[in-house]
Amino acid sequence: MIKQKNNKDDKKGKALTVTSSVSGVMGFLGGYQVCHNVCLGIIALLSIIGISLVGMPLLFLTKVAIPFWITAFFLFVISLFFYIKNKCISKNLLLFNVGIIIAGVPFNSLKNFLVFFWIVGGTIVLISIVLFIRDKQEKRIERIKNR
Numbered sequence: 001m002i003k004q005k006n007n008k009d010d011k012k013g014k015a016l017t018v019t020s021s022v023s024g025v026m027g028f029l030g031g032y033q034v035c036h037n038v039c040l041g042i043i044a045l046l047s048i049i050g051i052s053l054v055g056m057p058l059l060f061l062t063k064v065a066i067p068f069w070i071t072a073f074f075l076f077v078i079s080l081f082f083y084i085k086n087k088c089i090s091k092n093l094l095l096f097n098v099g100i101i102i103a104g105v106p107f108n109s110l111k112n113f114l115v116f117f118w119i120v121g122g123t124i125v126l127i128s129i130v131l132f133i134r135d136k137q138e139k140r141i142e143r144i145k146n147r
Helices: 002-029 032-048 059-086 091-103 108-145
Strands: none
Touching: 059 091, 091 108
16 A cells, blocks of 8 residues: 555656656747757758758747746746645756746846846756755765765
């Protein structure tokens, strides 16, 4: 009986992790600069194998940037709800996602503040990465001490 509960909790945790990850990716895709850089990367990769493109092959993503960002925001809210309720999602992953969502704000009315959003979002992402690395190092040190 206990194994079934743990298996159920594992599946729930994996589903929540996937939801949180999708939230971060969709928030990331919401920013114009990100879409632009992905297009440039695709053009560069295709040019290596001899295919040349003129223009941006993923320009259509700019039309869906706002729906992607809104979806990312709602998925983040769902992830945050489950974190508050069950503490089953990594706080560093949530912090990372909030940084990406802030950095990827796609609204034209906030165009004058995009640099501010990039700085704040990027700083939050960097803090989450540093905290993740610190937590991993602490766990490794603790594991070594327990041997």
